[in-house]
Amino acid sequence: MRIGIDFDNTIVSYDALFHKVAREAGLVPESVAATKVAVRDYLREIGREDDWTEMQGTVYGGRMGEASAYPDVFTVMRAARRQGHELFIVSHKTRHPFRGKPYDLHQAARSWVESAMRDSEGALIPPEQVFFEVTKEEKLARAGALGCDCFIDDLPEILLSPHFPKDISPLLFDPDGIHADQTSLVRLASWRSIAAHIGVEIV
Secondary structure (H helix, E strand, O other), X not given: OEEEEOXXXXXXXXXXXXXXXXXXXXXXXXXXOOOHHHHHHHHHHOOOHHHHHHHHHHHHHHOHHHOEEOOOHHHHHHHHHHOOOEEEEEEEOOOOOOOXXXXXXXXXXXXXXXXXXXXXXXXXXXXXXXXXXOOHHXXXXXXXXXXXXXXXXXXXXXXXXXXXXXXXXXXXXXXXXOOOOOOOOEEEOOHHHHHHHHOOOOO
16 A cells, blocks of 8 residues: 655644744743644734744744644654555645745755654655645645645645645544534544554554
């Protein structure tokens, strides 16, 4: 099986890091929940949208190395690799932030993959199977060109896009249960449930 996987908010969780960076900058009170969405919503409510935009560049760029993976994602990847499945990261993001320092966001993500996603057997996903595209359309075209059998993403708009390849099974990663209204999609709340759904056996 060829398994396509989104990167941001699917492999990598930024909740703790966004809260940490926002607190360090004095932008949110301690009472704001330690989630990306809570930080974003608070800053928007108080009219600090520009700070939110700049913070994204900081987190996805200069502080990317501090981000954490979702629970069990590496366990599932190791099991999939052992069982002969092919894994691909196919994501989309701008090359540089819209505000703030001009970090190379693609390189920051690649560096995280290369340092965090490896074990004694080597890379969990080889560098030549990692793709960061600039637009959603290029992302979906890449997934189609790779011949993925399924694609895992946290954004319903990606999986429901008219550009989503018809021969790929869309799987919605919804760890916080915020997409209950998406009844047309298979929603999976954890990486272990993803493994069970696609037939990857975790020993």
